[in-house]
Amino acid sequence: MFPEHILAHINTHTLCGIRAGTEPRAFLNIWMVVVENRVFARSWGLSERSWYGAFLQQGVGAIQCGEKEVPVLGRIPADLEPLGEKINQAYLQKYTSEHNRPYAQGITQPDHMARTLELLPLPA
Template sequence: MNKGNALDYIKNNNIIGIKAGNQRHEFLEIWMVVVQNRIFARSWGLAERSWYNTFLEESAGEIQCGKTIYPIQAVIPEDINNLTEEINQAYLTKYNTGHNIPYSRGIVQEKHVVRTMEFIILD
């Protein structure tokens, strides 16, 4: 599996499939960004049964980039405070058209920023 291919896909596509934990059978489509060659996502929905909360309990999962599926580990980045502005800017830049604009402006608000997760592709 090639991490570079996944990074390129995420950089160039707005919707990425994610499967949190081992109990889910279908991929959920979410926004992801790449910052410093690392993959990040923020939870939009604040529901108890969200992909974010599932990953807090079980860090294993998968991301789907086109037809390729990558096993991942989800983590809360230790350096999140240093990366927050860069991640914010990545969201505002990537999702800057049409109906995405209100959501990209929303996802940089504190209630979503605190729900930032990093996805590490496993070899």
């Protein structure tokens, strides 16, 4: 489980950095949500050549919360089906600005739900 300060950062910031794989590259700012003290992210672009695809291939990466870089594992959660609606609600409740609302509605659709990853702290 992530430390409380990392969960708090994700809960209070609309964008957090993600970097997939083991190669050094820049962080990409994406939406992340916390549900039941677990961190989830969804692919918006649905491209195979994306951070999502790199996590599926390599399984590791990092998230950036402020100045803090946290190594993570990325996996499709085994309990995605029962958690799916809670994750949808987390997106809809977090991303409420006029600009974000259409994207929040979009990211809760089945194509995007199917591209949900759980991010877990990499064991030391």
